[in-house]
Amino acid sequence: MTLTEQLNQDMKEAMKKKDKERLSVIRMVKASLQNESIKLGKDTLSEDEELTILSREVKQRNDSLQEFKSAGRADLVEKLETEINILQEYMPKQLSNDELEAIVQTTIQEVNATSKKDMGLVMGAIMPKVKGKADGSQINRLVQKHLN
Structure with missing residues (x-):
């Protein structure tokens, strides 16, 4: 439906x-x-x-x-x-923090990101994967945390 x-x-x-x-x-x-x-x-x-x-x-x-x-x-x-x-109620089930952490870490490795300069590249790769399943600001914080 x-x-x-x-x-x-x-x-x-x-x-x-x-x-x-x-x-x-x-x-x-x-x-x-x-x-x-x-x-x-x-x-x-x-x-x-x-x-x-x-x-x-x-x-x-x-x-x-x-x-x-x-x-x-x-x-x-x-x-x-x-x-x-x-x-x-109409949104897909939201991802847990652990699931988001795993996606962020995997994506960082996939795009070979090493510093905050690669932030846009990582965000661009992650957002289609989690569309509607996570808040963009939450993902942003996680990516920044892992790119330090």
Whole structure:
């Protein structure tokens, strides 16, 4: 089942259960997917493209969450946390720290990276492997740690 099909099915279920928050998030994701397909001039998006959009939505909310926390807006923090939890249901299972460490070390060896100058090369090789399964800033920290 594609992401769009899953979203349609979950949207119907949210309507039946009168779950306004879930319905709102699902509609927003569907709109983002549709906007992207229009922008790319395609009828359907690939799984990779759908995952990119979903990751972008989660990242935007996480960024906003940090801003609202620092501003002391507890009401908005709670709403965003709920939205993030709903979006996470559609994301692939996140990699553990140990799994990420192994991928980072393997990739560093594959590209023969020796210093921080090779950071871009390593990040460019890692990101396609972990797309949607790990946060880019977390990977960045691990790569920096191993390139010291």
